[in-house]
Amino acid sequence: MFDTENWPTDRGQVGIGTLIVFIAMVLVAAIAAGVLINTAGFLQTKSEQTGEESSAQVTDRVNVVSTYGDVGNDETVETVNLTVMKSSGAGDINLSTATVEWLGPDQGTILTNGSDADEEHFTVDAIKDVDDTLPVLVKQEDRFRISIDSAALSDNGLGLDEGDDFTIKVVTSSGAVTYEHSVPQTLSGEQAVEL
Structure with missing residues (x-):
């Protein structure tokens, strides 16, 4: 059997601290992902517009x-x-x-x-x-x-x-x-x- 009398009693506090750090990291990653997705969408729209304008300058003559x-x-x-x-x-x-x-x-x-x-x-x-x-x-x-x-x-x-x-x-x-x-x-x- 297990000897439960000698187990440390402060393990729960360490787990809560780790959980808070983990949640904070997930929040930071989610915010960063949102910024990256918005930036990628903006750049895609801008590149499509630039491509259409460049194509028009070459062909619409x-x-x-x-x-x-x-x-x-x-x-x-x-x-x-x-x-x-x-x-x-x-x-x-x-x-x-x-x-x-x-x-x-x-x-x-x-x-x-x-x-x-x-x-x-x-x-x-x-x-x-x-x-x-x-x-x-x-x-x-x-x-x-x-x-x-x-x-x-x-x-x-x-x-x-x-x-x-x-x-x-x-x-x-x-x-x-x-x-x-x-x-x-x-x-x-x-x-x-x-x-």
Whole structure:
């Protein structure tokens, strides 16, 4: 049998102290776990948002299919026309909120969408608009024309001369695309030229 007379009598107090320490450790661990879970959730949400924004900056852009200029009687390019479509994988692109940065041989300026092309505005017309959504590029098949009055943006008021270089940057809400162009060396007898 067991000899119960020689057992220590203070063992219960040690057990209660250990239990209090154990409960305190569990509470601290639970609080720390809650903070870690909240932080992980916040970081996951932030990384998803950053990933979507980065993807939009890469894909939600316009693609310039072609650029041509209308030649006036004075043998200068009076209007620059960009045929644009949305890039592969892009979402809807609203050209009414876009800006066009013009850096010509005479001056640089930022143009916004307007009803008439002039020294402050560009226009958007439909070439092919599948769902009649102008000025929003919705379908991959949509083709819109951005027209810029290069005569209004030149110092002489006539337009771009033979051999002039200029840069156009189309800026949408997701990003920008830049195109550099040159006027051909001769415009004699031409009504329109590829730029």
